[in-house]
Amino acid sequence: TSGAVAINRALSQRRAEVVMSYLVAKGVPAENLTAKGYGPDKPVGDNKSAAGRAQNRRVELKVME
Numbered sequence: 001t002s003g004a005v006a007i008n009r010a011l012s013q014r015r016a017e018v019v020m021s022y023l024v025a026k027g028v029p030a031e032n033l034t035a036k037g038y039g040p041d042k043p044v045g046d047n048k049s050a051a052g053r054a055q056n057r058r059v060e061l062k063v064m065e
Contacts, residue, residue: 005040013037019059 045055
């Protein structure tokens with residue numbers, strides 16, 4: 001992680017909200033979506049390297065029935 005945890009969480013939340021806004025603009029009903037940013041709490045890559053940090057800048061979509 002590079003930078004303060006609170007800043008990274010805020011960035012993560014904004015990233016999720018931007019994707020949600022895009023989906024709503026494309027016709028997905030907002031009530032079917034939730035935006036949740038995890039910041040450094042759920043990494044998939046090693047935060048000690050630039051490549052790992054790049055892997056962690058992601059958005060995951062979960063389809064619920």
